Amino acid sequence: MTTQIYNALLAVALGAVVCVALFVPFVAMSYRRRGRLTWGRALLWIAAAVYGWAIWTYTLIPLPQSDDFACVGVNLNPLAFIDDINAALATGSPLTSMFLLQLVFNIALFVPLGFFLRVLGGRGILVAGLAGLGISLLIELTQVTGVWGLYHCAYRVFDVVDLMSNTLGALVGSVVALMVPVRIRTGAASTPADAPRPVTRGRRLLAMLCDAAGFWMVSVSVTVGVALVYSALAGVTTVGEWPAAVGTITAVVIWSAVTLATGQSVGDFAVMLRYVDARVPLVFARVLRLAGGVVGWIAVDYVPLIGGQLQTAFGLAAVVLIFLAPDSRGLPGLISTQRLTDARSRRD
Structure with missing residues (x-):
């Protein structure tokens, strides 16, 4: 099993545990805030739970099994991505270059964050950008500290370019979410939440x-x-x-x-x-x-x-x-x- 498939399955499994744990409170809150359970929003919350774990599994796992690994440094040059793009172009096949693919992946990884913040949380582009920067910084600090001292040195690179690309991804997701109709984003219902509804x-x-x-x-x-x-x-x-x-x-x-x-x-x-x-x-x-x-x-x-x-x-x-x-x-x-x-x- 490849690392990517393992990380995906782990994120789904952990997300499922969170969904089961919060299922009853979520249903109760939905009935009191909107008078009913909106299944479309429920599915979006399930996707958000899986996505939340996916961020951590894809950025921190696999963990080293011992201290026998190479320590890595840091990149504090915010313009380093330009060299990566030039290197990708120099290969003659930029679309398959790992340099460019890594940059695109870092942006795409945080697009759902901005999307979910607007659609489910009703938060705008400023909050999306700050959340993207904050979560990305937390991940990078976790990596550079060797999971906060669990390992004697960093096993993944602290990269300021990752902070920039992750933040950009969250901003893009927030903009994309504007395409979702307001009715779906707000979960508004024509009947007041405290009005009796049919027993189905x-x-x-x-x-x-x-x-x-x-x-x-x-x-x-x-x-x-x-x-x-x-x-x-x-x-x-x-x-x-x-x-x-x-x-x-x-x-x-x-x-x-x-x-x-x-x-x-x-x-x-x-x-x-x-x-x-x-x-x-x-x-x-x-x-x-x-x-x-x-x-x-x-x-x-x-x-x-x-x-x-x-x-x-x-x-x-x-x-x-x-x-x-x-x-x-x-x-x-x-x-x-x-x-x-x-x-x-x-x-x-």
């Missing part, structure tokens, strides 16, 4: 996805944290399966507390949905709503012998009933005898 199947599925992603993220984070702390304190490398149990129990406790206290799961809260008009006492309705969600799905897996089959059947039923049950209330609404509504709607 897609919205209910999004709530389920938020519950699943959020539950998994909490469980995994607690599991990893407990395992690392225990390993450090006990001086062992193998900790067994009990940290995973702690992680799952922690997520169950959080989801149970939120649902029993508010009647909404974390996913319901994120997309601003709620179950109302129970035909049983409210406390029972909330317990049943909890059982019909991600906590119930996790719980059936612990049934002896048939837990895996029950969990699969539970998941399929939960998805299918969104399309079959009235007002997309799904399994939680059916077993809790409640209907599903927008949380922003007024109660009679």
